[in-house]
Amino acid sequence: MTAFSTFRTLFWRLSLVIFLAGSLALFPRPAFSADGVVGTGSAASCTETAFNTVFNNVQTSGGGTITFDCGASPITIIFSAQKFVSADTQIQGGGLITLSGGNAISLFQVYSGKTFTIDDLTLARGYGQYGAVQNFGLMKVNNSQLSDNTATGSGGAIDNYGQLNFTNALVDNNSAAQFGGGLNLVGGEVTITDTQFISNTATSGGGGIAVGTGVTLTVTSSLFSGNQATDTFAQGGGIRSAGTLVISDTLLSQNHSSRAGGIFVASGTTKVSRSTFSYNWAAYGGGIRQEGGERNLTDVAFTRNRYTRNGAQVTSGGGAIRWNGGNVTLDKVTQRGTWASTTGG
Numbered sequence: 001m002t003a004f005s006t007f008r009t010l011f012w013r014l015s016l017v018i019f020l021a022g023s024l025a026l027f028p029r030p031a032f033s034a035d036g037v038v039g040t041g042s043a044a045s046c047t048e049t050a051f052n053t054v055f056n057n058v059q060t061s062g063g064g065t066i067t068f069d070c071g072a073s074p075i076t077i078i079f080s081a082q083k084f085v086s087a088d089t090q091i092q093g094g095g096l097i098t099l100s101g102g103n104a105i106s107l108f109q110v111y112s113g114k115t116f117t118i119d120d121l122t123l124a125r126g127y128g129q130y131g132a133v134q135n136f137g138l139m140k141v142n143n144s145q146l147s148d149n150t151a152t153g154s155g156g157a158i159d160n161y162g163q164l165n166f167t168n169a170l171v172d173n174n175s176a177a178q179f180g181g182g183l184n185l186v187g188g189e190v191t192i193t194d195t196q197f198i199s200n201t202a203t204s205g206g207g208g209i210a211v212g213t214g215v216t217l218t219v220t221s222s223l224f225s226g227n228q229a230t231d232t233f234a235q236g237g238g239i240r241s242a243g244t245l246v247i248s249d250t251l252l253s254q255n256h257s258s259r260a261g262g263i264f265v266a267s268g269t270t271k272v273s274r275s276t277f278s279y280n281w282a283a284y285g286g287g288i289r290q291e292g293g294e295r296n297l298t299d300v301a302f303t304r305n306r307y308t309r310n311g312a313q314v315t316s317g318g319g320a321i322r323w324n325g326g327n328v329t330l331d332k333v334t335q336r337g338t339w340a341s342t343t344g345g
Contacts, residue, residue, distance in 0.1 A: 034061035038077075039069040046070035048079055051099075055083055063088035068097050076124075078102045085110040085137070093121030093144070101126035103150070112136040112162065118144045123157075125149060130159035130184070131174055138163045145169065151176040154210065155184030156200060164190040171208075172198040179240065180210035181227060185217060192219045197238070199226040205264065206240035207255060213268065215243035222250045229257035235289075236264030237280065242293075245270040252287075253278045260289035261305065265326065267293040278303040292326045302335045 036054030039046040046068060058064040066089065068075075076098040082105050091099075099121065101107050106128035110116040114137040122145040126132035131149030133139065135158060146157035147170070156174030158164065160183060171182040181200035183190075197208040207227035211217050224238040237255035239245065241263065252262040252275070261280030263270065270293065277287035277300070286305030288295070 034058050034064040035066070036064065037067050037069050039071075041069050041071060043071050043073065043075050046075055046077055046097075048077055051077055052083075055089075058089055059085070059087045061087070065090040065092060067092045068094060070096065072096075074098070076100050079105060079107060082106050082128075083108050085114055085116045088115045090117040090119065091121055092119045095120040095143075098122040098124050100124045101128075101132070101149070103127045106130055106132060106134065108133045110135045110137040110139055110162070114138070115140070117142065120144060122147060123149070126157075127152075129153040130155040131176070132157050134159045134161075135164060136161045139165070141166045141169045143168050146171050146182075147173055149174045151178075151180075151184075154178040154180050154202075156181045156202070157183060159184045159186065160190065161187040163188045166190075166192040166195045168193070169195045170198065171195065171200060173200065175201040176203070178202065178204050179206050181207045181229075183209045184212075185210065185215045185243070186212045187215060190215065190217045192217070192222055194221050195219075196223045196225070197227055198223075201227070202229050203231050203234065205229050205231075205235035205257070207237045207257060209239045210236070211239065211241040211243045211245055211268075213242045217241070217243065217245050219245075219247045219250055221248075224250070224252045224262070225254050227255045232258055234258045235260060235266065237261045237282065238263055240264045240266065241268060241270055242266040243268045247272045248274050250275045251278070252276070252280060254280065256281045258283050260285045260287075262287045264288075265290040265293055265295055267291075267326075269294045269296075271296045271298075272300050273298040274300075276301045276303065277305055280305045290326050290328065294327050296329045296331075297333050298331045300330075300333050302333070304336065 038051050038054050074096045078100045103125045107126045117140040119142045123132040124147045126149040131151040149157050156176040181202035182197050207229045208224045228237045234257040237257035238252045255261050261282040262277045287302045
């Protein structure tokens with residue numbers, strides 16, 4: 001081979017390498033998604049270390065689904081460190097798995113732009129500034145339970161800044177030192193369907209849910225029962241709202257606080273339709289107390305509000321509704337067995 005031929009061959013090989021390198025730069029390889037299984041068939045194999053291995057692989061590989069092989073009996077995995085969701089992640093618990101913070105740490109934080117989905121899973125005993133989860137992305141809760149979580153700040157179960165969707169879930173026995181014993185909604189849009197909020201507690205307001213300014217919360221076919229806000233001037237045993245609140249086909253029962261047993265409307269727009277308030281009680285406004293904003297009630301029933309769970313009457317004003325400000329529209333609204341010592345039943 002002549003020197004010229006050798007040069008020409010090297011030239012074309014070099015040109016090909018440069019072309020391929022340029023092509024890879026223009027068309028980067030797509031992110032790889034990794035699914036993983038925690039455990040090898042026994043309860044003993046399902047440890048936090050095993051979970052971390054799968055979880056971390058999902059995060060570094062661009063997302064994926066986590067399942068469990070821990071045997072046929074329910075199992076609890078206790079975390080010693082919080083997990084950070086930095087890639088789209090789905091956790092499927094199969095109705096047998098509880099992830100616990102051991103009453104020592106919060107469980108998850110979801111990064112902005114990422115999707116975190118839990119299916120048939122329980123998140124329990126999270127403890128921290130927020131209880132179980134702080135969400136800045138999109139979180140989906142399906143057929144799952146959030147129980148016995150505690151926030152030293154707000155958001156006993158979830159402190160939410162992003163988008164949040166609940167379907168057929170249970171939020172029970174969570175607590176917050178400030179707002180939102182169950183959920184504290186600081187930003188974003190939230191939809192709740194076929195979900196129960198039971199016996200959640202907040203000190204300042206929103207025993208079940210606290211809705212912040214600018215937040216839109218839509219609740220359908222759900223239950224709020226036994227939620228409470230405990231401070232002397234606490235607002236909203238069931239829900240405290242300063243945003244946009246739309247409720248339909250929902251029961252609020254046996255919730256209580258100082259101001260508004262069922263719903264406290266601070267500002268914003270509240271629309272309630274085809275729903276019932278029963279046995280909620282507060283010093284001011286057993287069913288609803290409004291201090292501003294717009295309120296529209298359509299086909300709503302108030303039944304025996306201002307009575308405690310054991311049937312005792314609560315003194316003060318506004319058995320069903322206490323209206324202190326804002327605009328109100330009532331259409332097909334009924335009151336039965338509602339009592340107050342002053343300013344109307």
